[in-house]
Amino acid sequence: AKESGRNAFRFYQQGMQQQVTERALLEKALHSAISNDELYLAYQPQVNENGELIGFEALLRWFNKELGLVPPNRFIPVAEETGLIYDMGNWVLETVCQQLKVWQTMGLPAEFKGVAVNISPHQFAKENFVETVQCVIEAAQIDSDLLDLEITEGMLVENISSVAEKMWRLKEQGIRFSIDDFGTGYSSLRYLQHFPINQLKVDQSFVRDLSCDPKSHVIINTILSMAAHMNVTVLAEGVERLIEKEILSSIGCTTYQGYYFSMPVREDLATEYLRSATIF
Numbered sequence: 001a002k003e004s005g006r007n008a009f010r011f012y013q014q015g016m017q018q019q020v021t022e023r024a025l026l027e028k029a030l031h032s033a034i035s036n037d038e039l040y041l042a043y044q045p046q047v048n049e050n051g052e053l054i055g056f057e058a059l060l061r062w063f064n065k066e067l068g069l070v071p072p073n074r075f076i077p078v079a080e081e082t083g084l085i086y087d088m089g090n091w092v093l094e095t096v097c098q099q100l101k102v103w104q105t106m107g108l109p110a111e112f113k114g115v116a117v118n119i120s121p122h123q124f125a126k127e128n129f130v131e132t133v134q135c136v137i138e139a140a141q142i143d144s145d146l147l148d149l150e151i152t153e154g155m156l157v158e159n160i161s162s163v164a165e166k167m168w169r170l171k172e173q174g175i176r177f178s179i180d181d182f183g184t185g186y187s188s189l190r191y192l193q194h195f196p197i198n199q200l201k202v203d204q205s206f207v208r209d210l211s212c213d214p215k216s217h218v219i220i221n222t223i224l225s226m227a228a229h230m231n232v233t234v235l236a237e238g239v240e241r242l243i244e245k246e247i248l249s250s251i252g253c254t255t256y257q258g259y260y261f262s263m264p265v266r267e268d269l270a271t272e273y274l275r276s277a278t279i280f
């Protein structure tokens with residue numbers, strides 16, 4: 001028994017060692033991801049009840065020759081811990097704004113509001129975040145209301161006054177804000193009202209439960225009435241099936257994003273979607 005215990009410990013150590021090595025490899029490769037041109041964006045359509053294109057969410061992709069396609073849930077945390085998130089976040093903002101310039105020049109469909117960009121907590125907390133966003137928008141010469149910044153609830157509970165101040169300054173420029181993964185954090189009307197929020201994105205977990213768990217109707221209904229009081233819109237994330245879209249629609253949630261409508265797509269297909277203005 002003693003022997004097997006020792007073996008188990010050795011395996012455990014080897015497992016740890018492997019994790020440490022993988023992490024080190026990932027971190028090393030991540031350092032040169034931007035300069036090696038390994039990053040690109042995928043755009044996932046956001047649609048209204050009629051299937052008209054109302055926006056895209058830009059999602060970061062990293063393809064490395066050795067590591068393959070690394071999912072954002074694996075490399076974003078590493079980028080945050082190492083501070084690489086600043087350059088990476090700026091790269092995303094610049095790329096989105098340059099793309100928006102091209103699309104704006106091409107002519108945007110009537111219902112199209114713009115592109116949502118995920119902002120990480122560290123990126124937002126950086127003292128020059130507001131100026132950085134302004135610079136990127138000016139350099140690209142786009143309308144600032146084409147940009148929708150997605151932040152998470154967790155970011156709103158710390159340093160309320162400094163976070164609110166930054167958001168108001170950006171809001172004054174016309175930039176919009178969405179709360180991502182809404183309902184999974186510390187939602188309370190009391191603190192949400194401090195911030196200039198345009199949209200709540202209902203987390204996919206609630207959408208997933210819709211067809212089996214009546215409680216999730218209650219939750220989404222609560223979010224919808226709260227949003228109506230705050231005068232903000234609600235978009236449901238992770239809509240995978242027609243039944244989910246139908247239930248959402250029946251309870252009054254009328255803008256959506258998810259595999260049922262489209263996967264995140266490369267810019268050429270996104271441009272095609274824009275040209276036809278609808279997804280179906």
Ligand code: C2E
Nearest residue numbers: 059060072073076092118119120238239240258259260264
């Ligand atoms: P998120 O912001 O909640 O993004 C939505 C995720 O759900 C995306 O995963 C998207 O591909 C996926 N998704 C979309 N529709 C469906 C659906 O119908 N069903 C299911 N099961 N999933 C769906 P992705 O692209 O792997 O991104 C994961 C997370 O990585 C994002 O979650 C976001 O937190 C983060 N992320 C992605 N791009 C960026 C970025 O540019 N900056 C920062 N800071 N974070 C990013």
Ligand code: CA
Nearest residue numbers: 057118150180
């Ligand atoms: Ca998001």
Ligand code: CA
Nearest residue numbers: 180181201237
């Ligand atoms: Ca989300």
Ligand code: CA
Nearest residue numbers: 118152180181
């Ligand atoms: Ca998320």
